[in-house]
Amino acid sequence: MCGIVGAVAERNVTGIILEGLKRLEYRGYDSAGLAVINEQGLLQRRRAQGKVAEVEQRLVDQPMKGFLGVAHTRWATHGVPSEANAHPHLSSDELALVHNGIIENYQELKKSLQAAGYLFTSETDTEVVAHLIHQQYQQTADLTQAVHQCLERLEGAYALAVIHQQTPDRLVCARKGSPLVIGVGMGEYFCASDPLALLQVTDRFIYLEEGDLATLTLQNHQILDASGQPVERPISQWQHGHQAAEKGDYKHFMLKEIYEQPAVLAATLEGRLSATRVLPQALGTAAMELLPQVRQVQIIACGTSYHAGMVARYWIERLAGIPCQVEVASEYRYREVVVTEQTLFVTLSQSGETADTLAALRFAKTAGYLASLAICNVPGSSLVRESDLSLMTQAGPEIGVASTKAFTTQLTALLLFTLALRRAGHQQPDQEDPLEAELVQALRGLPRIAEQTLKLDEAIQELSEDFAEKHHALFLGRGSHFPIALEGALKLKEISYIHAEAYPAGELKHGPLALVDKEMPVIAVAPKDDLVDKLKSNLQEVRARGGELYVFADPYTLLEPEEGMKVIHLPEVNEVLAPIIYTLPLQLLSYHVALIKGTDVDQPRNLAKSVTVE
Numbered sequence: 001m002c003g004i005v006g007a008v009a010e011r012n013v014t015g016i017i018l019e020g021l022k023r024l025e026y027r028g029y030d031s032a033g034l035a036v037i038n039e040q041g042l043l044q045r046r047r048a049q050g051k052v053a054e055v056e057q058r059l060v061d062q063p064m065k066g067f068l069g070v071a072h073t074r075w076a077t078h079g080v081p082s083e084a085n086a087h088p089h090l091s092s093d094e095l096a097l098v099h100n101g102i103i104e105n106y107q108e109l110k111k112s113l114q115a116a117g118y119l120f121t122s123e124t125d126t127e128v129v130a131h132l133i134h135q136q137y138q139q140t141a142d143l144t145q146a147v148h149q150c151l152e153r154l155e156g157a158y159a160l161a162v163i164h165q166q167t168p169d170r171l172v173c174a175r176k177g178s179p180l181v182i183g184v185g186m187g188e189y190f191c192a193s194d195p196l197a198l199l200q201v202t203d204r205f206i207y208l209e210e211g212d213l214a215t216l217t218l219q220n221h222q223i224l225d226a227s228g229q230p231v232e233r234p235i236s237q238w239q240h241g242h243q244a245a246e247k248g249d250y251k252h253f254m255l256k257e258i259y260e261q262p263a264v265l266a267a268t269l270e271g272r273l274s275a276t277r278v279l280p281q282a283l284g285t286a287a288m289e290l291l292p293q294v295r296q297v298q299i300i301a302c303g304t305s306y307h308a309g310m311v312a313r314y315w316i317e318r319l320a321g322i323p324c325q326v327e328v329a330s331e332y333r334y335r336e337v338v339v340t341e342q343t344l345f346v347t348l349s350q351s352g353e354t355a356d357t358l359a360a361l362r363f364a365k366t367a368g369y370l371a372s373l374a375i376c377n378v379p380g381s382s383l384v385r386e387s388d389l390s391l392m393t394q395a396g397p398e399i400g401v402a403s404t405k406a407f408t409t410q411l412t413a414l415l416l417f418t419l420a421l422r423r424a425g426h427q428q429p430d431q432e433d434p435l436e437a438e439l440v441q442a443l444r445g446l447p448r449i450a451e452q453t454l455k456l457d458e459a460i461q462e463l464s465e466d467f468a469e470k471h472h473a474l475f476l477g478r479g480s481h482f483p484i485a486l487e488g489a490l491k492l493k494e495i496s497y498i499h500a501e502a503y504p505a506g507e508l509k510h511g512p513l514a515l516v517d518k519e520m521p522v523i524a525v526a527p528k529d530d531l532v533d534k535l536k537s538n539l540q541e542v543r544a545r546g547g548e549l550y551v552f553a554d555p556y557t558l559l560e561p562e563e564g565m566k567v568i569h570l571p572e573v574n575e576v577l578a579p580i581i582y583t584l585p586l587q588l589l590s591y592h593v594a595l596i597k598g599t600d601v602d603q604p605r606n607l608a609k610s611v612t613v614e
C-alpha cells in the first residue's frame with residue numbers, strides 16, 4: 001500500500017528518500033515519485049508509473065539534489081495508476097505533498113478550491129490537500145499552522161508529509177488513521193510510513209500518535225497532539241537488526257520468511273513457558289486479573305490473520321471451554337453487534353495498521369466489551385497502542401506480501417493465550433494441569449518439528465510441477481485444519497494467481513464435488529486426529545470422480561501414494577499443534593508453483609502488504 005518517506009538534512013537527501021522508496025516496495029504500489037527543494041531553493045519533482053526503478057532512471061536522465069525532500073509509492077485508490085496521479089502533488093509549483101489514506105470530503109473541497117482559482121492536474125483526492133495547505137499558507141506564512149488548519153477541514157484518513165519552497169528548513173508531517181514514524185538522526189530528521197524505509201539512516205524512531213502533527217527541522221522536532229497542544233513522544237530504538245529487512249542468500253523474501261519459521265516460533269515462545277505451564281506473566285500482569293473474568297471471546301482480523309483467528313476458535317472452545325466468535329473486520333465494523341457480558345475483544349494483525357481491524361477496535365471500545373487484546377507483530381503499531389492488552393508475536397519484519405511467518409507465530413501466540421485462558425478459567429493457580437503440561441512440552445518441540453517439515457521442500461517442489469498448467473485448485477481440511485486449507489488456498493491465489501478455494505471436506509458433496517475432474521487438483525490436509533477417517537472417506541469421493549489428490553498426511557493415517565493420489569508424510573506432531581506445522585508445506589507449494597509461473601512472488605499484482613485504507 002502507499003508509502004511515504006521524507007527527509008530534512010545537511011546533505012543531499014535524494015538518494016536517501018529514493019532508497020527509502022525501494023525499501024517500501026514490498027508493500028505493493030503502482031507508481032512512485034519524489035520532490036526536493038534544490039540548492040537554488042526551487043521545488044523539483046520526478047515521478048513515474050510503475051516501479052521505483054523508473055523514477056531512478058528519470059533521476060539519472062535529469063538529476064536533482066536537495067537538502068529537503070518527500071517521496072511516495074502510490075497504490076491507486078482515486079484515479080488510475082499513472083504519472084499524473086503519482087505523488088508528490090504540487091500546488092503552484094512551490095509546495096509538494098505526499099499522502100497515504102483517503103480524503104472522503106475531497107469533492108466538496110475541490111469545488112471550493114477550483115472556485116478560488118486552483119487548477120487540478122490529477123484525479124486524486126490528495127491534490128486537494130496540497131492546494132488547501134497552499135491556500136492556508138498564503139494567509140499564515142507558517143507551514144505548520146497552514147497544515148494544522150487544513151487538517152481541521154479534512155474528513156477521512158491520512159498520513160502526510162509536506163514541504164514548501166518558502167520554508168526550505170522544515171518538513172511538516174501528520175497522521176490520522178494511517179501510520180507515520182519520525183526517524184531521528186544526528187542533526188537531521190526523517191519521516192516514513194514504516195521504519196523499515198529509514199533503517200539505512202537511523203535506528204531511532206518516534207511513533208506518532210493519532211492526530212499528531214510534527215514539524216521537523218535540522219536540529220529539532222516539535223509535535224502537536226490532536227488538540228494542538230505540544231507533546232513529547234518517546235524515542236524507541238529499533239530492535240530487530242538490519243539483516244531482518246534484507247533477503248540475504250534467498251531468492252525471495254517469502255522463501256526466507258518461510259525458512260525463518262523455526263527461529264521465530266522459538267522466539268515467540270521464549271520466556272513464556274515454564275516446564276509445565278504457560279507463565280502467567282506471558283500476557284502481562286493486567287491480563288492475570290482480567291482473564292478470569294472472560295466468559296466469551298470475539299476475534300476480529302483480516303486476510304491471513306483471520307485464518308489464524310479461525311484456528312484459535314477451535315482451540316479456545318475445546319481447551320478453555322469458552323465460546324468464541326471470529327469475524328473479518330470489514331464485516332464486523334458495519335454490523336449491528338450484540339455484545340454479551342464479559343466478552344474479551346481480540347484483534348489479530350501482523351502490521352497492527354490494517355484500517356478495517358483498527359476501525360473495528362475503535363468501535364469495540366465503545367460497545368461494552370470487557371477489554372481489548374491485540375495479538376500483533378509490530379510493537380509501536382496503532383493497534384497495540386490503542387488496545388488494553390497486547391501479546392507480541394516475534395516474527396520480525398515480514399516483507400513478502402503473502403504472510404507466512406507472521407501467521408504461524410500468530411497461531412503460536414494464540415495457543416499461549418488459549419492456555420492462559422484455560423488456566424484462568426478452570427485451575428487453581430498452583431494446580432498442575434496434565435493437558436497444559438503436555439501441550440507446553442509439545443510447544444517446546446515445535447521449532448524442531450518445523451525444521452524437519454521444511455526438509456520436505458524438495459519433494460514439494462517436485463509436486464508443484466503438476467500445478468503450473470492448472471487454472472483452479474481445491475483445498476480440503478476438517479476441524480482446525482479447515483482454516484489451514486483456507487490459508488493454503490489464499491497463498492496459492494495470492495502469489496500464483498491460480499484460482500483456489502477451500503472447503504471443509506464434509507461439505508464436498510454439497511457443491512464443489514461438481515467441479516472435480518482431472519483438471520482440478522485437490523489438496524488435502526490430513527493430520528492424525530479424530531476426523532481423519534471421515535476425511536479419508538471424503539478423499540475417496542474425489543478419487544471416484546477422477547480427481548487428482550495431493551495429500552499432506554501424518555504417517556499414522558496410513559494414507560499412502562496410489563494411482564491418482566500423491567502423499568507427502570509430515571513429521572509426527574501433537575494433534576493440537578498440527579495446524580501450525582501443516583501450514584508449512586502449503587506455503588512451500590504456493591511458493592514453488594509461483595516460481596514456475598514466473599510471478600512476482602514478493603509483490604503480487606494488485607495486493608498490498610498492509611492495507612491502511614478501507
Ligand code: G6P
Nearest residue numbers: 303304305349350351354403608
Ligand atoms: C493484507 C496482506 C495480508 C494480510 C492482511 C491483514 O491483505 O496482504 O497478507 O494477512 O492484509 O494484515 P494484518 O497486518 O492486519 O495481519
